[in-house]
């Protein structure tokens with residue numbers, strides 16, 4: 001039974017309202033192997049929860065945000081056949097949101113923030129499972145916290161793989177013959193049972209982790225686009241869907257900003273060799289992208305990505321001149337705060353590197369702590385307003401003419417930092433945020449059109 005399982009994940013846009021959830025039900029019914037469904041919060045809900053968790057708000061402000069959440073959820077609830085029996089459950093969850101928001105406002109605790117952020121997925125799985133039942137699917141709302149065990153890094157928790165594998169086989173697998181388990185993406189629990197979250201966009205990662213734990217034969221990511229495109233179709237209309245991608249290419253694309261996939265999604269897929277499909281829940285007949293271990297073709301240029309909100313940190317000190325071990329000290333501090341650096345350049349007395357800095361993220365908080373610590377040993381400059389543009393492909397550092405073609409296409413723009421050669425799959429540049437959309441468009445024209 002478990003060998004035939006498909007895990008299907010539906011993103012926030014796919015579970016945004018009753019009509020889109022009915023589309024999801026049709027997708028689930030179309031594939032009898034789909035026995036686990038991972039849902040995100042309805043579109044817009046997690047942003048409202050982030051507002052409750054991270055912005056100082058008055059009681060009246062909190063009540064207003066909760067009202068906005070309620071409107072979105074009731075829009076779905078009111079279409080159910082059994083409103084009376086489900087409404088009390090939704091009211092309980094909405095009351096939990098209010099209580100958590102009031103407590104968080106006073107206590108500012110990271111565990112409370114994660115409990116708040118998890119509420120969108122908890123409401124979503126309740127309502128989606130009811131819509132699915134209404135559409136004839138034997139759906140069961142399943143609390144993922146029984147299985148998806150993580151460490152206690154609130155906001156960006158890491159999965160405990162052995163525990164997840166054991167629990168999924170023991171708790172989920174036996175029900176799959178008779179039920180379709182509808183569960184929450186993005187949410188987990190630490191070993192003490194405290195709620196954790198996997199980082200923004202983490203529902204894709206949940207789907208891949210459950211697929212791995214259940215020895216699934218495939219994992220589907222259903223979203224609002226008909227696959228992974230050559231670049232974000234919101235940047236240029238010339239972007240086109242890719243029929244096929246390798247795990248490595250997809251991982252590079254996700255890491256460097258293709259929001260359609262969470263960056264960690266490919267780790268379980270690669271480990272367990274599970275093909276990942278990306279398609280549109282409103283247009284499933286249009287097909288999508290298959291992400292697999294080996295692709296038929298490995299082109300030098302596959303896609304272009306953009307990651308916003310980058311900061312460039314320059315650490316400068318004359319002590320570095322002819323000194324040894326200085327880089328080790330700087331990177332030791334960065335490693336201590338569990339940050340990952342993308343681009344690095346060094347001179348005799350300075351090191352510049354980039355950090356991902358999205359607002360209200362764990363990374364932003366850790367960046368502040370890291371910079372404060374670096375300031376105790378050196379002069380530190382922090383520059384904002386940059387985006388990272390990346391060309392993803394294959395054998396890039398050993399194929400003739402790759403860099404010259406890319407540089408020729410964007411010769412009119414100022415590149416602040418460049419990274420090439422460390423990896424066969426990418427070439428990245430740090431550019432002014434005001435230029436990035438144009439740079440992506442121009443590069444796309446030159447490489448793909």
Ligand SMILES: Nc1ncnc2c1ncn2[C@@H]1O[C@H](COP(=O)(O)OP(=O)(O)O)[C@@H](O)[C@H]1O
Nearest residue numbers: 011012013223224228229231232234258259260
């Ligand atoms: N290379 C890409 N291919 C497809 N979509 C991309 C790409 N890069 C960015 N995106 C964006 O990702 C969006 C889908 O991700 P997201 O909004 O998180 O969906 P969901 O709500 O389903 O999780 C698309 O609408 C698209 O604008």
Ligand SMILES: N[C@@H](CC(=O)OP(=O)(O)O)C(=O)O
Nearest residue numbers: 011012040046200201202203
């Ligand atoms: N709801 C969470 C997790 C998630 O994965 O959402 P989506 O699938 O809509 O990107 C977020 O907004 O971050």
